[in-house]
Amino acid sequence: MNRWSKSRSARLFFGVCAVFGVISGAAPDTHARQSVIAHVDLSKPITEVPQEMPPLFASEMPSSFKDLLVRLRDAREDKxxxxxxxxxxxxxxxxxQMEEVRKSVEKIKxxxxxxxxxxxxIATGEYAxxxxxxxxxxxxxGDVWLxxxxxxSPYLRxxxxxxxxxxxxxxCGDFKSAGEMFMRTGPSExxxxxxxxxxxxxxxSLVGMIAQGRGSTPDKVKALIDGGPYTAEDALKxxxxxxVEHRQDFIARLKSKYGESVEIRRNYGEKDALGDIPADPFTLLSKIFQMMLEEPEESNKPVVAIVYVEGAIQSGEAEYSPFGGSDGAYSTTIRKALDKVADHESVKAVVLRVDSPGGSALASEIILDAVKRVQAKGKPVIVSMxxxxxxxxxxxxCSGDAIFADATTITASIGVIGGKLATTGGWSKLGINWYGYQRGKMAGxxxxxxxxxxxxxxxxTKYMHDIYDIFKGHxxxxxxxxxxxPIDELAGGRVFTGEQALKLGLVDQIGGMADAVAYAADKANLEDFDLRTYPEAPNMFKMMFGGGDDEEYAESRAGASLFTADSPLVREVHALAQTLDPVRAAALIRAVKKLQLIQAEGVVTMMPQEWVIR
Structure with a gap:
């Protein structure tokens, strides 16, 4: 739910080191002993969870955020x-993520x-x-939309x-406002x-980043912002x-400084999932099947495991698709991953990488319980938000041995919402009437x-407050x-940035994934180690033909209904909105998906309404 993009605006959708010297990743090509300018493209798709295979029919392989940090580290260390x-x-x-990339850039400088x-x-977020x-x-x-x-926020009432x-x-809580987008036409006080x-x-935070980067002061940066937007020429003044220069002149300037023979290596350090594609179709088919069947090699080094909780937290098991990843954080899949790292002797510490707006209260409890079982084995669990x-x-x-968040991480929202939609009137508009039968006072x-x-x-209300009390108790x-x-002054659905959460004691340190990995390694007294990511995505063969000990990826979920994000009605509305206003259209679909999850779960621990920041 969180991406900066450029269309004369910067957009962010909310609903998230030294030891990197030992991270395995895309090693730089050092066979050519000549000067290299590393080109890193930040506009390509970035996922939190690494993907082993490119999605079918996709134009390119998404890069994981961890791999991006590795490539920036390699650029720093490559002689x-x-x-x-x-x-x-x-x-x-x-x-x-932008904050952590900035830290990597500072290390390169x-x-x-x-x-x-x-x-x-460029726009405000990109300029920061x-x-x-x-x-x-x-x-x-060109333009600088500073x-x-x-x-x-959308309101769907x-x-x-x-x-x-x-x-x-x-x-539960005056600030737990996730239901307001469905109940109201605007925000409560x-x-x-x-x-x-x-x-x-x-x-x-944005102003501070710009001031630090440009050697200015916050007040001067705010004045520049209020004076925008700028043409390129005015921005220079x-x-x-x-x-102010065309791309060819920019390249010529670099060659003048570093020599005509300098190589500008595009997409520095990126892995090519297929490598050199054979011309012979039989050789190509053989290579594809080899990739589908091969399993990653394991070393004898101790391991720091990164366990990902990405997307809406839901009950059940993830259903991975050959068309690209999974669609949320599923409790059974993550529980199994945590149980695996708890039992694996080579895993000495765990980084729990959380980029999620929440979701099912039950699924959240299952994952927390699995985290505690890892800790019970004497293995530190460090949270990276x-x-x-x-x-x-x-x-x-919340049970992490230490919690790291960036200053702009959106966190907390300790509270519970529950609800449902009464759809009888909608069906009546279609000429469909329902007649129900009930046994048991609460059956309906x-x-x-x-x-x-x-x-x-x-x-x-009692049921929700029981869950809310458990949440606050944790x-x-x-x-x-x-x-x-006191907890009641921090809970009630209040949402904070990482900077604010640090002052309130809800997190321990401002830092990114690299900082969390370094801390985890230090807690486990590790110097030379491997990083391994979990849950492990199945290879292509398992995704297409099944397999595994317990069919972990085989579960299917309920189909679409009239009032879900997949319904024909919502699709038609979305298609029109996508043409007129794609940013708001995307927020609308995320809101309806949130509604779908609430309908399925009844009671959820979920962030407030969708935010679109331009």
């Missing part, structure tokens, strides 16, 4: 590399290697990333009213207050960039026929004296 070029246009990074950015145009570079140049008549951030659907949602303190923190680790994302994190409690009556609402048990305020 042939004399400089680095970053492509930041349409950078496919969330704010927290500290190694005496300049970092260059050239673009046809580019500002740490040694040199920024823009194409003549204008700040604008945010908005009017749409539901038109559909004849009545939402009925409850929340508490929700608006929370959104403003989040925007203040995010804006201050204002000191926002360093040069990505762009977002809130609600259920914080639930699964979660039926979509009608909203709750008073007794059902009281039962549901936080007070595992964070204990680290909390700087």
């Amino acid at each position: 042939n590399v004399v400089a680095v070029i970053l492509n930041v246009e349409n950078a496919a990074l969330g704010l927290a 500290a190694a005496g290697k300049p970092v260059y950015v050239h673009a046809d145009g 990333l580019a500002s740490c570079a040694s040199d920024i140049s823009i194409t003549p008549t 204008t700040g951030i604008y945010g908005e 009017g749409m539901l009213d038109k559909m004849g659907v009545v939402p009925d949602f409850l929340q 508490s929700a608006e207050k929370m959104e403003n303190w989040l925007f203040d923190s995010i804006y201050d 204002a000191g926002v960039i360093d040069a 990505g762009n977002v680790a809130g609600s259920g994302g914080y639930y699964v994190s 409690m979660m039926s979509s026929a009608s909203i709750w009556n008073d007794e059902e609402r009281a039962r549901m 936080v007070t048990k595992y964070r204990g004296s680290k909390l700087t305020k």
Whole structure:
């Protein structure tokens, strides 16, 4: 849910080191003993969880964020590399990921290697990333949309009213506002207050990044932002960039400085999943089957395991697709991965990488319990929060031996919501009537026929508060004296940035994945070790033909209904909105998917409404 993109605006969708010297990854090509300028393209698809095979019919292999950090480390250490070029246009990074990339860039500069950015145009988020570079140049008549951030949230009540659907949602905590997008046409007073303190923190972090990168002050940066947007020429006059030049002139300038023979190595360090494609179709087929069947080699070194919790937290097992990855964080799959690292003798420490807005309360409890079993084996579990680790994302994190978050990570949201949709009116509009039968006073409690009556609402409220008390109990048990305020002043659905969470004792340190890995290795007294990622994606053969000890990837899920993100009705609305306003259309679909999850689970620990920041 979190990506910066460029369309005269920077967008962020919310719903997230020394030891990297031993990370296995895409090693630089050092056979040619000549000067190299490493080109790193940040606009390509970035996933948290590494993928072993390119998705079928995809134009390119997505790069994992871990591999991106490895490539930047390699550029720093490669003796042939004399400089680095970053492509930041349409950078496919969330704010927290951007922070960590900036740290890697600072290390490259500290190694005496300049970092260059050239673009046809950039927006606020991309500029915050580019500002740490040694040199920024823009194409003549290009633009610098340094204008700040604008945010908005969708509210679906009017749409539901038109559909004849009545939402009925409850929340534990005044700030647990995830249900407001379905119940209201605008934010409550508490929700608006929370959104403003989040925007203040995010804006201050962006301003601080720019000020630090350009050697300026926050006040001067804010004045520059209020003076935007800029043409390339005006940006140069204002000191926002360093040069105005066409790409050919930019390349010529680098060759003039580093020599005509310098090689600009595009996509430095990227792995080619297929390598050289054989011309002979039989050889190609043989190579594909070899890739489908091969298993990764294991070394004898001790291991720091990275276990990923990415996407909405849901019950059950992940269903991986040959068309690209999985669609969430599934409790059974992650539980099995944690059990595996707990039992594996070579695994000495675990980094739990969480980039999730939460989801199922039950699934969150299952994952947390599995984390505690790893710790019971004497293995430290260090949490690394990505762009977002809130609600259920914080639930699964709270017992970590240490919790790392970036300053702009969105986290906390300790609270519970529950609800359902009464869809009878929608069916009636289609001329379809339902007649129900019931045995047992509460048998129809979660039926979509009608909203709750008073007794059902009281039962549901008690059930939700029981789960809420368990959530708060976990936080007070595992964070204990680290909390700087009573739990009820931190919970209630309140959302904080990483910077704010640090002051409140909800996280331990500001830092990224590399920092968490270094800390985990230190806790386990490791110097030379391997990194291994979990859950392990099945190879192509298993995805296509099944296999494995327990058919972990074989579970299918329920099909679409009238009021889900996959329904024909929503697809038609989305198709129109996608043409008129793709950013808002994407937020709408994420909101409807959230509604679908609530319908399936009943009670969830999920972040507040969707945010679109431009």
